[in-house]
Amino acid sequence: MIIYADNAATTKMSRAAIEAMLPCMEEQYGNPSSLYSLGQQAKEILEKAREEIAAVIGASPKEIIFTSGGSEADNQAIRSAAEIGRRNGKMHIISTAFEHHAVLHTLEKLEREGFSVTLLDVHEDGLVRVEEVEDAIREDTCLVTVMTANNEIGTIQPIREIGAACRRRGVLFHTDAVQAVGHISLDVTNDNIDMLSASAHKFHGPKGVGFLYARKGIRLSNLIEGGAQERGKRAGTENVAGVAGMAAALKEAAAHREENAAHLTAVRDRLIEGLGQIPHCALNGDAKRRLPGNVSFCFEGIEGESLLLLLDDKGIQASSGSACTSGSLDPSHVLLAIGRVHDVAHGSLRLTIGEDITEEETDYIIRSVTEVVAYLRSFSPVWRDLCAGKTKFIL
Amino acid sequence: MALYSEKVMDHFRNPRNVGVIEDANGIGEVGNAKCGDIMKMYLKIEDDIVKDVKFETFGCGSAIASSSMATELIKGKPVSEAMKLTNKAVAEALDGLPAYKMHCSVLAEEAIRSALEDYQSRTGERILCDPPAHIGAEEEE
Numbered sequence: 001m002i003i004y005a006d007n008a009a010t011t012k013m014s015r016a017a018i019e020a021m022l023p024c025m026e027e028q029y030g031n032p033s034s035l036y037s038l039g040q041q042a043k044e045i046l047e048k049a050r051e052e053i054a055a056v057i058g059a060s061p062k063e064i065i066f067t068s069g070g071s072e073a074d075n076q077a078i079r080s081a082a083e084i085g086r087r088n089g090k091m092h093i094i095s096t097a098f099e100h101h102a103v104l105h106t107l108e109k110l111e112r113e114g115f116s117v118t119l120l121d122v123h124e125d126g127l128v129r130v131e132e133v134e135d136a137i138r139e140d141t142c143l144v145t146v147m148t149a150n151n152e153i154g155t156i157q158p159i160r161e162i163g164a165a166c167r168r169r170g171v172l173f174h175t176d177a178v179q180a181v182g183h184i185s186l187d188v189t190n191d192n193i194d195m196l197s198a199s200a201h202k203f204h205g206p207k208g209v210g211f212l213y214a215r216k217g218i219r220l221s222n223l224i225e226g227g228a229q230e231r232g233k234r235a236g237t238e239n240v241a242g243v244a245g246m247a248a249a250l251k252e253a254a255a256h257r258e259e260n261a262a263h264l265t266a267v268r269d270r271l272i273e274g275l276g277q278i279p280h281c282a283l284n285g286d287a288k289r290r291l292p293g294n295v296s297f298c299f300e301g302i303e304g305e306s307l308l309l310l311l312d313d314k315g316i317q318a319s320s321g322s323a324c325t326s327g328s329l330d331p332s333h334v335l336l337a338i339g340r341v342h343d344v345a346h347g348s349l350r351l352t353i354g355e356d357i358t359e360e361e362t363d364y365i366i367r368s369v370t371e372v373v374a375y376l377r378s379f380s381p382v383w384r385d386l387c388a389g390k391t392k393f394i395l
Numbered sequence: 396m397a398l399y400s401e402k403v404m405d406h407f408r409n410p411r412n413v414g415v416i417e418d419a420n421g422i423g424e425v426g427n428a429k430c431g432d433i434m435k436m437y438l439k440i441e442d443d444i445v446k447d448v449k450f451e452t453f454g455c456g457s458a459i460a461s462s463s464m465a466t467e468l469i470k471g472k473p474v475s476e477a478m479k480l481t482n483k484a485v486a487e488a489l490d491g492l493p494a495y496k497m498h499c500s501v502l503a504e505e506a507i508r509s510a511l512e513d514y515q516s517r518t519g520e521r522i523l524c525d526p527p528a529h530i531g532a533e534e535e536e
Contacts, residue, residue, distance in 0.1 A: 305455035324455035
């Protein structure tokens with residue numbers, strides 16, 4: 001049995017996405033900037049995709065810029081807002097401690113360039129509080145950037161309320177919606193979003209392509225200089241096939257969003273219930289305000305990498321926030337941000353399930369994780385000390 | 396390419412000498428849970444020979460494999476020889492470890508030495524041997 005349970009890392013491409021891409025490579029392979037028919041056919045594909053993508057998030061096509069993915073979109077959104085701020089003498093940015101590194105590292109760079117950055121704490125439930133965002137807004141704040149849903153623990157942030165607070169105070173609001181687009185309902189108008197980043201391969205589209213939504217009137221700064229593609233805001237010949245695949249994948253995800261979410265939520269809750277039976281474990285993030293397919297646990301007394309390797313042997317592909325899986329000495333900054341101490345954060349497991357998961361597979365996952373955790377604990381000196389009362393259980 | 400060699404995966408999947416020796420006369424524990432690795436070694440030494448050795452490890456795949464290999468390398472050996480175990484020998488016996496995992500082999504060496512020193516302090520015996528230099532672990536520190 002092979003169960004791919006790492007859909008937050010990437011997803012399998014949908015048939016619709018692949019079929020939308022093939023003609024772009026075999027037939028309409030022209031350069032969209034060329035004036036002859038082959039080029040114009042490619043241009044048409046590109047613009048149709050832009051319309052379809054815009055429609056899904058309630059934007060107008062001119063507000064969509066195609067990028068190489070979520071990271072580029074995050075970088076461009078934040079850099080653009082910072083540039084607007086700099087021109088107006090506003091050099092303060094608000095974000096949160098558990099953003100994706102595409103956001104955090106961009107902010108660190110801006111700090112070195114003279115910006116001041118406030119990173120808000122995330123509460124134990126994995127949620128950012130609107131009041132705290134509002135309280136942090138200053139006269140010189142040019143941007144608030146808060147992710148729609150966290151990539152590790154799946155918690156869904158109150159972005160509509162945060163966006164409303166930003167509107168009231170005249171501050172731009174960007175959201176990294178890489179994990180959310182195609183999975184939960186999003187509407188840039190209703191949700192008060194000024195800028196939004198998305199990545200195709202998180203919703204069954206191809207890798208290497210994404211988009212940035214920027215509300216009309218927001219002046220974007222280029223990360224890549226060159227030709228006049230993407231209204232002069234992103235140079236380089238467009239990834240036509242990738243964009244076509246992204247649009248097809250997003251259209252399909254949007255069309256089936258409710259049924260997919262209902263199925264995934266049911267499986268997710270079954271997994272949370274089943275894995276919650278393992279002694280001395282804790283679910284990371286709020287049980288309900290989380291992405292339909294995200295299950296994230298910490299198990300005391302074991303280390304995440306060995307858990308992943310043994311699950312892989314059982315055909316289950318998952319992920320962990322342990323230091324050993326990141327190649328650094330510290331476990332996931334997300335788990336630390338919600339207050340998990342190092343000892344416990346090393347024993348984390350993230351399962352992000354796909355729409356095709358069955359009941360049988362769900363039970364197999366619960367059984368396998370339970371077995372592997374018990375096995376690793378059987379020769380863990382940490383577990384021995386906990387059970388002997390020499391150290392205190394944290395979970 | 397796989398993350399680990401076949402040897403590492405074999406020792407990780409089927410660790411040798413796992414467990415506890417109730418009447419151990421040398422016990423060593425190194426590492427800490429904050430860093431994500433703890434190794435505990437139990438030795439039963441008789442007539443200056445490592446008659447039995449067992450380990451318990453909290454850690455990643457290479458930490459478990461390094462513990463397992465280290466126990467294999469010293470089991471049945473004279474104490475003086477066990478004292479000479481290096482992290483390099485552990486890593487080589489495992490057909491290599493990724494650079495950022497070399498510290499697991501260092502931990503295994505240190506756990507063995509710590510257990511031997513515990514034995515020494517219990518028996519009052521002096522083991523004459525300079526601790527060997529760690530190989531390939533500098534970048535991890």
